[in-house]
Amino acid sequence: MRPGRYLLLLLGLWLALALVLSALRVAAPEYGGTLVAAWWACGAVLALGAIWDALACPPATAIEVVRVLPDNLALAVRNEAQLEVRNLGRWPIRLEVADDPPTHVDVPELPRQLVLAAGAQARLSYGIFPRRRGDAHFGRLWLRRYSPLALWEVRSRPGEVASVRVFPNFVAASRLAGMDLEREVGAIGVHLRQRRGDGMDFHQLREFRAGDALRQIDWKATARYRKPISREYQDERDQDILFLLDCGRRMRARDAALSHFDHALNALLLTAQVGLRQGDGVGLLTFAAAERGADVDGTRWLAPVKGAKALNQLVHQVYDLHSSTAASDYLEAAQGLLERHRKRALVILVSNVREEDADDLHAAATLLARRHRVVIASLREQALDERIGADPEGLDETLAVLGTLDYLRARERLLLELRQRGLSVIDTLPQQLHVELVAEYLRLKRSNAL
Incomplete structure (x- = not known):
């Protein structure tokens, strides 16, 4: 138990009154005894009131608080949680309740104050905004109970600790369940050409x-x-889609709330959902990862799976995966994929390629193309597009724009060389990757190029 704001304010006023009375005793000494007696009387009333208020403060057992969290949280969006608060006592209680989230989870709608009548209960809804995927560990709740006169406050930690998983934002993918293919891909901005049953x-x-x-x-x-x-x-079914996901330092770039790696995961899940609806199997090999759950060499492998539970398997495989500061070795990743999977498949390499990757990337693409159909999806930094689109002011900004143009031209030359080798190449902003990736998959699927 600790003094509340009002008790400290009253004590301050009582002490300030002592200074005033001291000045009055000097000005009117004949009333000195009366003023001192009045000051002590005020102190006695304050003390008795504080003692009574402390004794009347509700015990911790009078309040029951239960936190209800979703089974899983989605990254960078509002996830609704609830607090169920019940007054088990016989007197009204004023209290303040707050959550104890991990450092990478924001709870801007708490703390919250409320007054509960005797025997009453309340249900508080609040938003949870995760900023990082993986496991999120919530501590016990924070509860502050106020005495009837609000002179005292008591803090306690009710409830239980809880752990939930923060998944990539799979909300869009889950909304596609139950749609036919045309509506499904149209919901994410991809439009199909009408055909009349000319598959294989x-x-x-x-x-x-x-x-x-x-x-x-x-x-x-x-x-x-x-x-x-x-x-x-x-369209031919029972084919395999293998995502070769770069987890290296290139994917750590961040244009807005999400990193390039997070955008890549969202696009991967949406494309996997469409592929599974087409009857294909979906697998994954990561490389250059250095997070918990990855192998010693920075890889994580999921053999192609299909069926109703395949998407859940994929989500659980990547939810706690993060980009690292390691350099990406495309050739080593290609060799690892060929060792793990020999059946012909559509291999989708998701990365952020640059000119210095040319030799390694050409070697990896050539090796993969001997057995598989290869798509290279390269993310482009939005900041670079904004820089070359702005009017430079001064010599430094002009040089920066010229350097950016030179970098982008070299990158375009590399992508053109890959296209000339017969590879499918996607060059897009992270926010549009899911649309481009699904469209390219369906184009290859419908042209029987897999």
Whole structure:
């Protein structure tokens, strides 16, 4: 128990009154005894009131507080949590409650004060904003109880410690569940060309429609039903998508709230969701990671999986993965992938490539392309685009713009060389990676290029 703000204020006033009375005793000594008696009487009333208020302060057992957290938290968005507060005593209680989040989680809507009548309960909703993926450990709650006259306050730590996982922002991916493919990809900004069943795998027989090719006609079924019957095909299924995810220092760049690595994870999950809906398997190999959960060589491997629980497996594989300060070795990563997976697959390398990577990247791409279809998705810093788009003022800014232009041209030359080798190359801002990646996957899928 500690003195409250009001008790300290009253004590200050009582002491200030002593100074005033001392001055009055000098000016009117005949009233000195009366003034001293009055001052001591005020002190006695204050002391008795403080003692009574301390004794009337509700005990810790009079308050029950339960924190309700979501099973998992999504990165950089509002996640709703709740506090259930109950007054078990027979008197109203004024209190203040706050959470104890880890350092990388913001809880701006707490602390909060409330008054509970005897036997009443309240449910407080508040937002949780994680700034980093991984495990988030919450300590016990902070509770401050006030005495009836608010002269005293008592602090306690009710509730239990709790741990939740902070996942990449999979909200967009979860919203796609239950949609058909066209609506699914349209929800994230990708628009498909209309086709009429010209994939590789046979799907079903149906009546001939205007626009069907003659090669689609099933002549035996046509003769049997005595009307034109077409074969309808669908995109080939049971293929593999392998993400080769760079976790090196290049991915630590940050244009806004999320780093390039976080944007890459979000795009990876969305593309994986679309691929799984297409019947393909999805796998992952990381490289240059130096976080808990990665292997000694900085890799984390998930063999291609499919089915209803495949996305959850992928999310649990990457939720606590972070970029490191290590240099990225593309050739070593390519060799590691070929050792782990021999079946032909679509390999999507997600990184931030630069001119100095040319030799290593060419060697890795050549090695992978012998067996797999390769897509290189390179993230571009938005700050560089903004720099060359601004009007320079002075010599230093002009030199900075010229240096940026030279860097970007060299980068474009490298990407052009990769395209000339027959590789699919995506060069985009981090915020648009998910759209470009899904569109390229579907383009390759529908052109039977996998």
